[in-house]
Amino acid sequence: MSQNLRIVLIEDDDIIRMGYQSLLTDVPEFSVINAYGSYDLAKKQLEADQPDVILLDIQMPGTSGLQALPFIKKALPNAHIIILTVFDSPELVFEALTMGAGGYLTKNSSAAKIIDAVREVSTGGGAMSTNVARIVMHSFQKNLDSPLTKRETEILERIANGLTKSQIANDLFIDQETVRSHVKNIYIKLDVNSKSDAIKTAKERRFI
Known part of the structure; x- marks a missing residue:
């Protein structure tokens, strides 16, 4: 019988963190070793925790999940990290997967x-929400000769989805003037x- 999977949660919302902790603790082959409200709180203890799997939020006080990723991978090269977030912009998805x-x-x-x-990542697999998998698949179907930059493409996709300039600015962590430009x-x-x-035009030419 294999040992239980050691799991660490890094999530700043207390209620969500406790919910995940309760959910995963109920699984017989899982052991939730620790749960932290931020990476800054977790970093000194992570190596001692020796987690097999880390569930990591992106937007947290202090060091963000994306900023923390390379530090975690360096300290714990064998740990498997699952980003668990409300954000699913293509830029964030690809940045997280690349890191x-x-x-x-x-x-x-x-x-x-x-x-x-x-379970999937612990055996070397990749796990994605349906909407995230769709983003990844869609990226391979685009016209690679698009004149638009990556950022322009992201903005136009959001415009096509009905988002306002203000919503796009919030989604991409940029200001509205940058969106207008x-x-x-x-x-x-x-x-x-x-x-x-x-x-x-962009849809006809498969730029988005």
């Missing part, structure tokens, strides 16, 4: 999905004068 995350789930994932994801560049590159024309 060594073994999985990326959004917080609306079911309890069963979270449990399965822990990117939109202006998008219009110039696509030779259009309106939001609807930009969306139509």
